[in-house]
Amino acid sequence: MEIQNAILTASLGSTIQPCRREAWGILEKSVERGELKTGVDVGLYIDLIYGTVFYRMLVTGEVMDDAYVEVLLDSLFDGIGYFLAE
Secondary structure, eight states: OHHHHHHHHHHIIIIIHHHHHHHHHHHHHHHHTTSBOTTOOHHHHHHHHHHHHHHIIIIIOOOOOHHHHHHHHHHHHHHTGGGBOO
16 A cells, blocks of 8 residues: 555656646636636536546546547537637
């Protein structure tokens, strides 16, 4: 368990957090451009994306190709359509 925690801690700092910050910036720019409504929960959207990706990678091991990622993102943004700016 100590090794697992050490790997997770190292990954959070060196890989996961920089990716999360980049995604956060992209979604915040979408808010600034008026593509998403002001006040949306950017962190939740990021969790929905990365949570699905990590689940597929670590739990199911199913293929995650470009087609899957496209369907994932389309489904996410269709689902949050209410929050899209008009």
